[in-house]
Amino acid sequence: xxxxxxxxxxxxxxxxxxxxxxxxxxxxxxxxxKWEAEKSYPEMDKLIKLCDLFECSLDDLVRGDLTGCAxxxxxxxxxxxASAATPVDKDGYDEHxxxxxxxxxxxxxxxxxxxxxxxxxTGGGYNSTTVSANIVVHLVGIALGLCFFVPAYRSxxxxxxxxxxxxxxxxxxxxxxxxRRKLFGVGGGVALLVLGMFMPGMLQSIQMFSFxxxxxxxxxxxxxxxxxxxxxxxxxxxxSFYNGAPDFTIQSLLRGRRTDA
Numbered sequence: 001x002x003x004x005x006x007x008x009x010x011x012x013x014x015x016x017x018x019x020x021x022x023x024x025x026x027x028x029x030x031x032x033x034k035w036e037a038e039k040s041y042p043e044m045d046k047l048i049k050l051c052d053l054f055e056c057s058l059d060d061l062v063r064g065d066l067t068g069c070a071x072x073x074x075x076x077x078x079x080x081x082a083s084a085a086t087p088v089d090k091d092g093y094d095e096h097x098x099x100x101x102x103x104x105x106x107x108x109x110x111x112x113x114x115x116x117x118x119x120x121x122t123g124g125g126y127n128s129t130t131v132s133a134n135i136v137v138h139l140v141g142i143a144l145g146l147c148f149f150v151p152a153y154r155s156x157x158x159x160x161x162x163x164x165x166x167x168x169x170x171x172x173x174x175x176x177x178x179x180r181r182k183l184f185g186v187g188g189g190v191a192l193l194v195l196g197m198f199m200p201g202m203l204q205s206i207q208m209f210s211f212x213x214x215x216x217x218x219x220x221x222x223x224x225x226x227x228x229x230x231x232x233x234x235x236x237x238x239x240s241f242y243n244g245a246p247d248f249t250i251q252s253l254l255r256g257r258r259t260d261a
Contacts, residue, residue, distance in 0.1 A: 004038050006066045010054045023243070025049050026164045089169040094236070096159050100152050101232035107148030109225035114141020116217025120210065160242075168239040178237045185230020192223035 011021055018032040025032075025046055034040040042050070051058050060066055089095075118137035122130035170178075196219030200212045235241060 097236040103152035105225040105229035107145040109221040111145040112221040119213035182234035189227035
């Protein structure tokens with residue numbers, strides 16, 4: 001059999017569409033279609049990925065006959081215990097997404113807090129001096145926020161390039177816990193926003209007028225950071241959103257068994 005025949009057969013026995021296989025390999029669907037139409041040939045690194053995905057040798061994939069291997073693979077799959085071990089996060093996805101959530105939340109908090117610092121420094125007045133001071137403080141706040149945003153963006157872009165698809169390593173219990181924590185985070189954020197609304201009156205009652213902007217925007221900054229962090233931590237466990245594909249694991253794709261997540 002030719003490479004095209006082997007590829008079509010292996011893809012079909014595992015219930016993989018051309019788009020799904022392309023996602024796993026990090027190429028376009030058109031590339032897979034050209035391979036199967038023998039209009040082009042995959043590069044060596046893609047051939048190696050195909051061998052890893054379909055658990056076959058390069059020689060068998062390119063020049064061999066793999067039609068008889070599917071039955072053996074399926075028999076092995078059926079013989080595996082139903083209660084397989086939970087997949088391991090071998091790509092470092094969880095740690096990366098946790099760090100990203102903290103970085104983005106911190107950047108948001110810094111920028112929001114810069115408004116309070118600007119009002120505190122200028123005393124709320126408006127003249128040529130205070131306007132200049134406001135601009136400087138806001139620019140510093142934006143610069144500090146970018147110190148969190150830019151590394152987080154670059155790190156995530158590099159991670160997605162290296163791992164375009166990751167396996168869902170979260171249990172249903174972990175996903176439920178993340179959703180529960182998001183609810184608490186959203187509730188805490190709303191509570192901080194309400195507290196911030198009452199902060200001016202509370203400080204004025206004890207004659208601490210100058211600290212009103214700092215206290216007000218400190219509550220707003222904490223609320224924004226808590227909301228962003230809790231939402232991103234919940235989105236972290238939605239691996240299908242990261243993969244940009246229906247919610248199924250790589251293992252289930254390769255074995256032709258869809259999961260009900």
